[in-house]
Amino acid sequence: xxxxxxxxxxxxxxxxxxxxxxxxxxxxxxxxxxxxxxxxxxxxxxxxxxxxxxxxxxxxxxxxxxxxxx
Numbered sequence: 439x440x441x442x443x444x445x446x447x448x449x450x451x452x453x454x455x456x457x458x459x460x461x462x463x464x465x466x467x468x469x470x471x472x473x474x475x476x477x478x479x480x481x482x483x484x485x486x487x488x489x490x491x492x493x494x495x496x497x498x499x500x501x502x503x504x505x506x507x508x
Contacts, residue, residue, distance in 0.1 A: 448502025455495030459488050
């Protein structure tokens with residue numbers, strides 16, 4: 439993978455994390471096992487969790503942008 443492709447991938451992931459951080463009803467990973475209603479209720483996004491996801495997305499986007507400009 440070239441550095442430009444990696445930069446575009448990181449920028450795309452950053453945008454995804456920002457959108458998820460702003461709009462998610464629950465911040466739980468359901469890739470392996472489907473979460474129950476009780477698990478979803480316990481995984482409500484708090485402002486701190488949303489902030490972490492947003493900062494991760496913003497950092498990823500800008501690092502990808504920096505990699506793209508090299």
